[in-house]
Amino acid sequence: MTPSTLTHRFKLAIFLIASLAGAASAGEVQPSKKTANTQTAVQGPPYATRPEAMQFADDLASRRDLDPAWVREAIGQSRYNATVARLMQPATKPFVKNWKVYRSRFIDPIRIEAGRRFWLENQASLARAEKEYGVPPEIIVGIIGVETIYGRDTGSFRVMDALSTLAFDFPASHPRAQERSEYFKGEIEQFLTLQSRLGNDPFEAKGSYAGAMGMPQFMPSSWVKYAVDFDGDGKIDLWNSPADVIGSVASYFKAFDWKPGMPTHYPVSFDSSRLDMDALMAPDILPTFSVASFTAKGAVLEGQALQHQGPLALIELLNGPDAPTYVAGTENFYAITRYNWSSYYAMAVIELGREVAARVKP
Numbered sequence: 476m477t478p479s480t481l482t483h484r485f486k487l488a489i490f491l492i493a494s495l496a497g498a499a500s501a502g503e504v505q506p507s508k509k510t511a512n513t514q515t516a517v518q519g520p521p522y523a524t525r526p527e528a529m530q531f532a533d534d535l536a537s538r539r540d541l542d543p544a545w546v547r548e549a550i551g552q553s554r555y556n557a558t559v560a561r562l563m564q565p566a567t568k569p570f571v572k573n574w575k576v577y578r579s580r581f582i583d584p585i586r587i588e589a590g591r592r593f594w595l596e597n598q599a600s601l602a603r604a605e606k607e608y609g610v611p612p613e614i615i616v617g618i619i620g621v622e623t624i625y626g627r628d629t630g631s632f633r634v635m636d637a638l639s640t641l642a643f644d645f646p647a648s649h650p651r652a653q654e655r656s657e658y659f660k661g662e663i664e665q666f667l668t669l670q671s672r673l674g675n676d677p678f679e680a681k682g683s684y685a686g687a688m689g690m691p692q693f694m695p696s697s698w699v700k701y702a703v704d705f706d707g708d709g710k711i712d713l714w715n716s717p718a719d720v721i722g723s724v725a726s727y728f729k730a731f732d733w734k735p736g737m738p739t740h741y742p743v744s745f746d747s748s749r750l751d752m753d754a755l756m757a758p759d760i761l762p763t764f765s766v767a768s769f770t771a772k773g774a775v776l777e778g779q780a781l782q783h784q785g786p787l788a789l790i791e792l793l794n795g796p797d798a799p800t801y802v803a804g805t806e807n808f809y810a811i812t813r814y815n816w817s818s819y820y821a822m823a824v825i826e827l828g829r830e831v832a833a834r835v836k837p
Contacts, residue, residue, distance in 0.1 A: 518554070518555065518556060518557045518558075519554050519555025519556070519557070519640075520554065520555070521551055521552050521553065521554055522550055522551055522552075522553045522554070522555070522639050522643060523547075523550075523551030523552065525643060527643065528550055528551070528639070528643050529547060529550070529551065531550070531642075531643075531660060531663075532546045532547045532549075532550040532551070533546075533547065535550075535663070535664050535667065538664070539664065539667075539668050539671075541667065541668065541671050542671070545671065546667060549635065549667055549670075549677045549678075550635075550639060550663070550667075552635070552678070553633075553635040553636050553638075553639035553640075554636050554639075554640075555636075555639070555640050555643075555644055556632065556636045556637065556640045556684075558632075558684065559632065559636070559637050559640040559641060559684045559685075560640055560641075560644055560645075560646055561646075562684045563641060563645065563646055563649065563655075563684075563685075564646045564648055564649065565648060565649055565650070571793070571795050572792075572793040572795075572819070573793065573794055573795035574792035574793060574794050574799075574800055574819055574822070575794050575795075575797075576795070577819045577823065578822070578823060578826065580823075581620070581621050581823040581826075581827055582823065582826050582827055582830055585624070586620050586621075586624055586827060587827070587830050587831055587834065588834075589620065589624055589625045589627070590616050590617075590619075590620045590625065590827065590828075590830075590831035591831055591834045591835055592625075593616060593619065593620075593625045593717070594612060594616050594831055594832075594835045595835060596717070597717045597718065597721060600705065600706075600717065600718040600721045600722065601615060601616070601721055603705075603722075604705070604721050604722055604724075604725035605725070607722075607725070608722075608725035608726060608728065608729040608733070609725075609729065609733055609734075609735030609736075610724070610725040610728045610729065610733050610735075611828075612828075612832070613825075613828030613829055613831065613832040614728070614739075614811070614824065614825070614828055615721055615724045615725055615828075616827075616828050616831050616832075617823075617824035617825060617826075617827040617828030617829075617831070618691060618724050618811075618814060618824050619690055619691060619720060619721075619724065620827050620828075620831070621820070621823055621824050621827055622690070622691055622692040623689075623690050623691075623692060625690065626690040626714070626717075626720075629681070629682065629683075629688070629689055629690060629692070629714060630681060630682040630683035630684070630687065630688075630692075631681050632681060632682060632683065632684050632686075633678055633680070633681055634666060634677075634680040634681060634682045634686050634688060634695075635663075635666075635677050635678055635680075637682065637683070637684055637685060637686040638659055638662050638663045638666060638686040638695075639663065641655065641656070641659040641685070641686070642656055642659040642660040642662075642663055643656070645659065659686070661696065662686055662694055662695045662696055663695075665694075665695035665696045665698075665699050666680075666686070666695035668699075669695060669698060669699055673710075688713060688714070689712075689713030689714045689720065690713055690714065690717070690720040691713060691720050691723060691724050691727075693713060693723065693727075697727065698711070698713065698723075700730070701723055701726045701727040701730055702719070702723040702726070703719065703722045703723050703726050704719060704722075705718045705719045705721060705722025705723065706718035706719055706722075711723070727814065728810055728811075728814075731810045731813040731814075732806065732810060733807060733810050734785070734805075734806055734807055734810075737785070737805055737806065737807045738779070738783075738805055738807065739804070739805060739807045739808045739811065739821075739825050740790065740802040740803055740804045740805060740808050740822075740825070741776060741779070741780035741783070741787075741802065741803040741805075742776075742777070742780070742802065742803070743774050743775065743776060743780075743789065743801050743802055743803040744774075744775040744801075745773050745774060745775060745801075746773045746774075746775050747773070748773075749771075749772070749773045750772070750773030751772040751773055752773070754772050755769070755772050755773070755774060755789040756789060756791065758788060759788070760788050760790055760804060760808070760809060760812060760818050761788055761809065762785065762786035762787055762788045762804060762805060762806050762808075762809050763786055763787075763788060764786060764787050764788070764789075765786065765787075766780070766781060766783055766787065769787050769789075769803065774789060774803065776803060780803060783805065785805060785806055786805075786806065787803045787804065787805060788803070788804045788808070788809065789801060789803065789804075790802045790803070790804040790808065790818050790822075791818075792818060792819060792822060802822075804818070804821075808821055808825075811824055811825070
């Protein structure tokens with residue numbers, strides 16, 4: 476976008492402020508996960524009307540040595556999106572976790588078949604990523620499948636609107652509202668710095684309601700830190716280049732200490748005569764126990780697990796009214812949770828990858 480185009484947009488936005496004020500609505504039913512990345516009408520006036528947003532723009536431009544007018548116009552034309560804010564609000568009703576239900580949303584025939592095709596079409600890139608980064612194809616394929624069904628649903632919210640809404644109007648009802656607001660201000664900074672360097676229109680990028688982008692749903696800071704030009708064409712394209720996506724996901728996991736060749740988890744059972752469940756659950760999903768200390772607290776491992784080198788964690792996956800599912804998670808299981816801080820998410824990635832691999836490998 477040229478400066479003159481931005482200025483034209485900016486003036487038009489200011490002209491429309493009066494008619495747009497008060498358009499944000501509240502109390503709508505939160506959409507399902509299936510539709511959560513779907514853009515709805517932008518409902519607020521431009522952030523150019525907010526002095527604190529414009530002050531942030533000036534400070535950002537100074538810190539990053541960016542054109543102040545360009546930054547002010549980019550942030551100023553962003554608009555509050557009520558759907559984005561609503562999706563970030565804490566649940567109003569008690570939520571019962573259920574691994575079986577969660578699993579069924581991601582391990583399904585459509586996603587498995589799409590993953591099979593993606594794997595076969597990108598075998599060379601997957602093999603090279605494993606060789607260079609140590610991350611197996613099934614983990615990379617599992618991530619991309621869970622995130623966007625291999626690019627089918629990358630989100631349709633304008634990234635600038637999503638990031639600005641969460642930076643300047645993060646729901647006050649959230650227990651970590653101030654912390655999250657600061658986080659999203661940092662993401663605006665990373666996003667605009669990247670767009671300026673690439674010469675892109677900051678309003679062309681679309682993503683999730685949280686501002687995550689492309690097939691792997693990278694936040695701007697992750698794009699800057701971990702994305703790679705894996706196809707060697709001189710640019711990084713996480714929307715349209717499967718090779719760049721594959722290499723970038725592998726790069727991400729290497730940065731979070733993926734251990735090549737290490738399993739993600741092992742089966743576990745319990746010896747009730749010496750079980751200390753409170754001690755086993757205390758570190759949550761952080762691998763803390765040696766095999767000896769793990770089994771001393773009543774966890775029972777067999778076969779390869781008894782030879783594991785490194786710490787373990789007891790992973791609990793609740794199943795609603797039914798008995799929980801337990802596994803012994805390794806450092807690689809924990810690495811997957813650095814992509815999304817959920818043991819349910821990590822297990823879905825692992826199991827989708829395995830299902831796809833079973834249909835690809837002889």
